[in-house]
Amino acid sequence: MNAPPKAIAGASTFVDDRIGAGNFLKRNLRKIFPDHWSFLLGEIALYSFIILLLTGTFLTFWFKPSMGEVTYTGNYAPLYGVKMSEAYASALHISFDVRGGLLIRQIHHWAALLFVAGMMVHMLRVFFTGAYRKPRELNWIIGILLLTLALLEGLTGYSLPDDLLSGAGLRITEGVILSVPIVGTYIAFFLFGGEYPGHDVISRFYTIHILLIPGILLALISAHMILMWVQKHTQMPGKDRTEKNVVGAPFYPAFMIKAGSFFLFTFGVIALLGTFAQINPIWLFGPYTPADISAGSQPDFYMGFLEGALRVMPAWEINFLGHTVALSVLIPALVPLGIIMTGLALYPFLEQWITGDRREHHIADRPRNNPHRTSIGIAGITFYGVLWLLGANDEISANFHISLYTTTWFGRIAVFVGPAIAYWVTYRICIGLQRKDAEVLAHGVESGVIKRLPNGQYIEVHVPPAEDIAEHIRGKKEIPILEGAEDAEGIPPKGARGPLGRLRAKMSRAYGTDHVPLPDGHHEEVHEAEHAGVGAGDRKELH
Amino acid sequence: MTEQNEYPESSRVPTRVIGTPPADAPIVDTDPVRAPEGVPGVIPQDPVKARRAERLVALLFLITFLAGAAFIASYVIFQVGTIDKTATSNYALGGTLALALLSLAVGLTIWVRRIMPKYSLVQERHEMRSDDDTREYVKETFLQGAEESGFLKHRLLRRTLLLAAAPLGLAPLVLLKDLGPLPGTALRHTVWGEPTKDGKPRRLVVEGTGQPIRAADFNSPGGILSVVPEGYEEDLNALAKATLILIKFRPEELKSGTNLNWTYDGIVAYSKICTHVGCPAALYEQTTHHILCPCHQSTFDAADGAKVVFGPAARPLPQLPIGIDEEGYLVAKSDFKVPVGPSFWERGDAEAEAREKAS
Numbered sequence: 001m002n003a004p005p006k007a008i009a010g011a012s013t014f015v016d017d018r019i020g021a022g023n024f025l026k027r028n029l030r031k032i033f034p035d036h037w038s039f040l041l042g043e044i045a046l047y048s049f050i051i052l053l054l055t056g057t058f059l060t061f062w063f064k065p066s067m068g069e070v071t072y073t074g075n076y077a078p079l080y081g082v083k084m085s086e087a088y089a090s091a092l093h094i095s096f097d098v099r100g101g102l103l104i105r106q107i108h109h110w111a112a113l114l115f116v117a118g119m120m121v122h123m124l125r126v127f128f129t130g131a132y133r134k135p136r137e138l139n140w141i142i143g144i145l146l147l148t149l150a151l152l153e154g155l156t157g158y159s160l161p162d163d164l165l166s167g168a169g170l171r172i173t174e175g176v177i178l179s180v181p182i183v184g185t186y187i188a189f190f191l192f193g194g195e196y197p198g199h200d201v202i203s204r205f206y207t208i209h210i211l212l213i214p215g216i217l218l219a220l221i222s223a224h225m226i227l228m229w230v231q232k233h234t235q236m237p238g239k240d241r242t243e244k245n246v247v248g249a250p251f252y253p254a255f256m257i258k259a260g261s262f263f264l265f266t267f268g269v270i271a272l273l274g275t276f277a278q279i280n281p282i283w284l285f286g287p288y289t290p291a292d293i294s295a296g297s298q299p300d301f302y303m304g305f306l307e308g309a310l311r312v313m314p315a316w317e318i319n320f321l322g323h324t325v326a327l328s329v330l331i332p333a334l335v336p337l338g339i340i341m342t343g344l345a346l347y348p349f350l351e352q353w354i355t356g357d358r359r360e361h362h363i364a365d366r367p368r369n370n371p372h373r374t375s376i377g378i379a380g381i382t383f384y385g386v387l388w389l390l391g392a393n394d395e396i397s398a399n400f401h402i403s404l405y406t407t408t409w410f411g412r413i414a415v416f417v418g419p420a421i422a423y424w425v426t427y428r429i430c431i432g433l434q435r436k437d438a439e440v441l442a443h444g445v446e447s448g449v450i451k452r453l454p455n456g457q458y459i460e461v462h463v464p465p466a467e468d469i470a471e472h473i474r475g476k477k478e479i480p481i482l483e484g485a486e487d488a489e490g491i492p493p494k495g496a497r498g499p500l501g502r503l504r505a506k507m508s509r510a511y512g513t514d515h516v517p518l519p520d521g522h523h524e525e526v527h528e529a530e531h532a533g534v535g536a537g538d539r540k541e542l543h
Numbered sequence: 544m545t546e547q548n549e550y551p552e553s554s555r556v557p558t559r560v561i562g563t564p565p566a567d568a569p570i571v572d573t574d575p576v577r578a579p580e581g582v583p584g585v586i587p588q589d590p591v592k593a594r595r596a597e598r599l600v601a602l603l604f605l606i607t608f609l610a611g612a613a614f615i616a617s618y619v620i621f622q623v624g625t626i627d628k629t630a631t632s633n634y635a636l637g638g639t640l641a642l643a644l645l646s647l648a649v650g651l652t653i654w655v656r657r658i659m660p661k662y663s664l665v666q667e668r669h670e671m672r673s674d675d676d677t678r679e680y681v682k683e684t685f686l687q688g689a690e691e692s693g694f695l696k697h698r699l700l701r702r703t704l705l706l707a708a709a710p711l712g713l714a715p716l717v718l719l720k721d722l723g724p725l726p727g728t729a730l731r732h733t734v735w736g737e738p739t740k741d742g743k744p745r746r747l748v749v750e751g752t753g754q755p756i757r758a759a760d761f762n763s764p765g766g767i768l769s770v771v772p773e774g775y776e777e778d779l780n781a782l783a784k785a786t787l788i789l790i791k792f793r794p795e796e797l798k799s800g801t802n803l804n805w806t807y808d809g810i811v812a813y814s815k816i817c818t819h820v821g822c823p824a825a826l827y828e829q830t831t832h833h834i835l836c837p838c839h840q841s842t843f844d845a846a847d848g849a850k851v852v853f854g855p856a857a858r859p860l861p862q863l864p865i866g867i868d869e870e871g872y873l874v875a876k877s878d879f880k881v882p883v884g885p886s887f888w889e890r891g892d893a894e895a896e897a898r899e900k901a902s
């Protein structure tokens with residue numbers, strides 16, 4: 001092809017004459033995107049969000065966010081003649097009277113789950129590879145805002161159909177709001193337009209769910225993408241990859257089509273789930289009434305850890321001077337979420353404070369190479385995971401025939417002990433993996449060839465590792481350590497004075513000390529000398 | 544940005560077969576010596592294999608076309624309505640949609656992996672910060688602008704501007720006030736305390752059927768009913784606080800926690816609204832007399848004033864004083880003596896206050 005087709009040439013000339021788009025395209029058409037499976041995780045979240053926008057808009061065409069009472073006369077026979085809210089009736093209408101309505105409803109719900117799950121694993125990969133480090137702290141903070149908003153978005157969406165299950169979630173929300181000291185009662189009355197459940201909350205949640213939060217999400221996701229575009233991707237360590245370059249495929253044409261196909265994959269899988277995996281069958285639950293509840297009801301997975309926290313909490317409550325602080329509600333509702341979100345938000349800055357590392361980082365860490373960070377992450381996951389499991393302790397108790405109270409007690413202990421154990425185990429594993437890496441560089445990999453030496457000894461011949469693997473391993477970076485030593489006059493440097501300074505210096509040493517330094521570049525000669533005359537490949541004694 | 548990764552004009556791409564890396568080999572593994580000369584980082588595919596891949600991709604695109612057409616056909620053919628019809632329509636629409644999307648996705652993937660070249664292009668990165676000259680320029684411009692605007696020099700202007708902004712900033716918050724009424728003492732009362740039209744005590748009626756309950760008929764020990772106030776059977780606001788759980792005991796089963804004056808013939812009424820965060824505490828175990836809230840498993844001993852025996856709820860379920868009217872139907876003798884449901888800031892130790900008042 002010598003010239004672009006007329007249609008494209010004409011249109012692009014038109015646009016370029018008016019806004020000079022050519023300059024932008026010149027810089028960006030061949031922008032390089034590095035390749036790694038874990039970079040797709042964020043994309044899952046992104047595409048799920050797009051699917052949510054599309055399916056959500058479809059649903060708004062029929063959904064009626066009203067708590068006004070109607071008598072159901074639609075197609076779903078078991079509920080014929082039952083009094084219910086207009087919201088519930090319209091959700092039933094979408095499910096049974098609109099062609100494709102049930103499908104879109106289920107796709108919307110599955111996409112919501114995938115959206116949150118995608119964000120969570122994406123965030124974990126950013127955390128464990130240290131991709132949040134300078135200059136990407138802003139995108140990290142945006143990400144945390146996105147995750148928090150997504151949880152709120154899920155909560156408001158879940159409440160809209162006004163079935164018995166969603167009402168239970170709403171009731172718990174109200175109870176939690178009531179527990180907030182001083183202003184809780186007022187917030188509850190303002191949110192519900194008076195006493196619970198009132199007649200306003202569905203229409204208010206509707207506005208929040210379809211306008212307010214999606215608008216903010218859209219703005220933040222755009223900012224997230226722009227920053228990612230400007231700062232370029234991190235890349236995994238490897239051959240020819242440095243802090244100063246990006247190695248990969250160009251946006252046009254390769255990445256563009258890859259991204260398109262990944263969007264279709266995401267959509268296709270969600271469509272499969274929406275078709276064959278029933279989700280939130282609201283018609284089985286019946287309309288909401290505060291007097292009833294279906295036993296064994298479960299919230300969406302991302303609310304599970306809050307549910308679990310509420311379940312394990314002992315019954316603490318303080319009364320003083322005619323006021324009540326319901327710690328048994330307040331602590332589980334705020335503390336775990338607070339620890340996790342605040343901890344995540346502060347982590348890049350705490351790490352910088354401890355390591356004194358102000359450099360830019362574009363090569364992603366392998367999790368093993370920063371064992372303390374990785375252990376903190378796994379401890380956090382364990383903390384979250386224990387609470388999450390506890391959110392289903394009634395199911396666990398029923399399925400495994402363990403007493404309900406035993407599971408609760410187990411949870412109360414495990415929520416503290418579990419993370420500590422996880423920390424220790426992860427740390428050991430990281431160090432072990434680092435040893436293995438050092439081993440591979442120093443002695444090569446087992447070739448499977450056994451050799452008999454003249455003196456009768458058997459050895460396995462080791463060959464040097466493949467170049468890309470070796471480069472991947474050599475990508476390990478040392479973690480800077482603050483200068484904590486005292487100078488000649490016995491005065492510690494500025495940052496390490498006072499108790500806080502000393503703690504900082506100590507943590508810095510613990511965080512940064514490399515217990516398994518990789519053999520340096522010269523190891524080959526050293527090694528060769530040790531085993532001189534034993535043949536081509538490196539080798540090791542057979543144990 | 545660099546231009547070093549220019550895509551070569553396709554005519555110049557050498558079409559070599561021998562020694563080209565297999566399609567699925569990792570890019571970095573490619574021996575650079577064997578890559579086609581003059582085009583570092585862009586490794587074309589074997590044209591023969593590419594043509595084979597093209598046929599496969601075309602087949603997949605065709606499947607997408609057919610599945611898309613089938614989707615539209617399903618919309619026309621399968622009507623909804625009954626559960627079965629809806630299910631069929633759902634499977635037909637969803638199945639064809641998923642097939643269309645997935646087969647298109649697979650097609651595009653094969654296109655990228657088997658027909659497009661492999662890339663290992665390199666692009667330079669630059670530090671994010673601007674250079675010192677730029678920073679200096681921006682700083683000076685900022686200061687100059689601040690100076691020119693007069694914001695610094697004119698103190699009155701600055702202060703009155705801040706003053707002017709304050710009420711405007713508050714206005715949106717003020718506007719939100721009418722979102723709801725103030726709580727007042729609403730959470731302290733339930734409709735059990737409201738006078739009835741004819742001035743008689745309010746009857747307890749069975750949830751769902753609305754039947755009043757004759758004490759003499761509710762006579763098998765261990766029996767349990769979910770109960771709502773007569774006249775408010777469908778008022779959700781009322782039910783959210785006033786729903787009861789009614790249990791019949793043998794007299795000797797009741798312990799000191801239960802106020803016997805508020806029972807009638809071994810029949811006790813507790814608030815069904817869990818004191819934790821308000822779920823209906825709907826499960827009852829006859830043998831242990833335990834009321835279990837399904838939400839977070841707070842467990843209350845119904846024989847002993849519904850005191851908490853396990854779980855996160857901090858207070859017993861409040862007991863409602865009940866008796867019978869002249870026709871023998873169960874009625875509320877008064878409202879609850881303490882607020883029902885979850886704790887809230889203004890609640891205080893209502894139980895202690897109630898005890899004080901009683902003694």
Ligand code: HEM
Binds near residue numbers: 039047
């Ligand atoms: C609405 C939800 C989100 C969407 C749609 C989204 C999307 C993406 C995408 C597509 C990328 C590039 C691919 C990748 O690195 O995986 C990215 C990069 C990034 N995301 Fe997100 N993300 C979301 C949430 C989050 C969250 C929850 C965090 C962390 C708290 C986060 C932090 C980051 C960071 C720091 C980068 C840059 C990393 C790099 O360049 O390698 N994002 N995001």
Ligand code: FES
Binds near residue numbers: 817821824836840
């Ligand atoms: S609402 Fe009853 S235990 Fe939480």
